[in-house]
Amino acid sequence: MSKLTVIAEPGKQEIVITRMFDAPRELLFTVMTDPQHVPHWWGPRGMTTIVDKMDVRHGGVWRFVHRTPDGEESGFRGVYHRVAPNEQIVQTFEWEGMPGHISLETMTLEDDNGRTRLRAVAVYQSIADRDGMLGSGMEGGMAETYDRLEELAAELLRVAV
């Protein structure tokens, strides 16, 4: 069973994701904002993820590329609009396959009895855009991404001990 909770209320244009992590908030934030770590957790396991740009500051641009085993590439990009260390990242998100369809993502980390609660709210330009994202298999991809993030954090903790 996935550890992910995905809420998409009818009539709204947002998706709210929550997930608990067995990892300290500071470590999760570091893993999420370090270009060296991104290829090891961002996206499904079958993909190669390439960090093209990742300038983690207000106004900085990020661009990641997914490459399938067949060599097919697909780009994702956005701009950081808030970077509050260990607390919150606000960024835009665009899949280059559908340019001009932008979402605005607010990702917040909170302590919860020694664990960390991640809350990610993605807001879309329309309900149609939101529902299109839900229909694209986004939920499975997010579940896998966050599983990988937790595994990587656990591995880094193990190595650090």
Place this chain on the structure above:
Amino acid sequence: MSKLTVIAEPGKQEIVITRMFDAPRELLFTVMTDPQHVPHWWGPRGMTTIVDKMDVRHGGVWRFVHRTPDGEESGFRGVYHRVAPNEQIVQTFEWEGMPGHISLETMTLEDDNGRTRLRAVAVYQSIADRDGMLGSGMEGGMAETYDRLEELAAELLRVAV
């Protein structure tokens, strides 16, 4: 009476603005995207508007400053996420007085029997953010801004004849 229609449905996190202009679409788009014109229409009449940055292309940054007659300054900024000439601009919007509160704006221009219909959809991170914007007197400011835009377009048309 204002020519502006502002719709903010309960339970949603968007504001939808529509307004008809007695001006060709191409002229409106030019006026909206030219840094030389911006000080003459963006914001209320009592303010001085300074264009600090305005790089009208995908990923380009804009930053405008309002200065009151007393010399008090307030900054607004964002990033262009789509620029389709004469058709659409998608951009983020942030008032520097409330950093981290971002909205995503989609502005579309359409021909309508020799006039132009402007439709602007602003999506907020939450309903609270949306309602905060409505409570800030945004509607009066937008009405004045678009009145000035129409006046400037009319003046440019008159000069061009």
